[in-house]
Amino acid sequence: MAAVLILSSFVAASRVGGSAQAAALERMGVRAILVPTVTFGRHPGLGAPGGGPVDDGIFEGMLTGAEMADGFVDLSAVICGYFASPGQVKVAAKALERVRAASPAAPVIVDPIMGDEDTGLYVKEAVANAIAGVLVPAADILIPNAWELARLAGRPVGDLSEARAAAKALGGVTMVSSVPLGAEIGVLLSSDGGEFLARHARSPAAPKGTGDLLTGLFAGALTEGISLPEAMMAAVSEVAALTAGEAITVTLDQLDG
DSSP, X not given: OOEEEEEEEXXXXXXXXXXXXXXXXXXXXXXXXXXXXXXXXXXXGGSOOOEEEOOHHHHHXXXXXXXXXXXXXXXSEEEEOOOSSHHHHHHHHHHHHHHHHHOTTSOEEEOOOOEETTTEEOSOHHHHHHIIIIIHHHOSEEOOBHHHHHHHHTSOOSSHHHHHHHHHHHOSEEEXXXXXXXXXXXXXXXXXXXXEEEEEEOOSSOOTTHHHHHHHHHHHXXXXXXXXXXXXXXXXXXXXXXXXXSOOOOEEEEEOO
């Protein structure tokens, strides 16, 4: 049975974060191992969430316990998402070294959760800096939104051309969500194997957690042994349908150099 280790948030009553990813993966027949960085009652964007951050030492202890239960062995992928402190980021980086030794074929997928266009930075500056300095270089696949890509690359990302340039500047495999395309919205995949764009009509109001779900579904699709563009297309199609509440046309294009 495929298995994915998730280092991210647990939110009890909102379908966001690592808990939403775990639920999506389990529906796909993939075992999800969620080690939470926070335990919230609801999404903080809805008001006081209840709960709070997981202490760095407790987070490290949970990772050690998961490792002792062979939770680092035979993994199909690792997802790094929301972090509440720089200490958690450092603990995660050390754990990734042991994960790579136990599951060398498992890609490390980093969703550098820092902020968004409508809110700006919504984690502490020190957390954002730790993610950029420690986890981003450790990623095999990076999945920022357009705002996060702009912050990481240090250049504007206001359209497809700028997104392509910023992704190439970061290098490696980068999948960028929320790329503005006028009346459409897109997800850009940039890698040595080429550039691909999945696009569809904008929804009037996207629910919170769509980025988390995209990352989880993408990781799940990769466990089926399909290519990166195919996995992106599968994930984008499902998120678009869930957001719109109905089947929606998603187009996949390979971009010219």
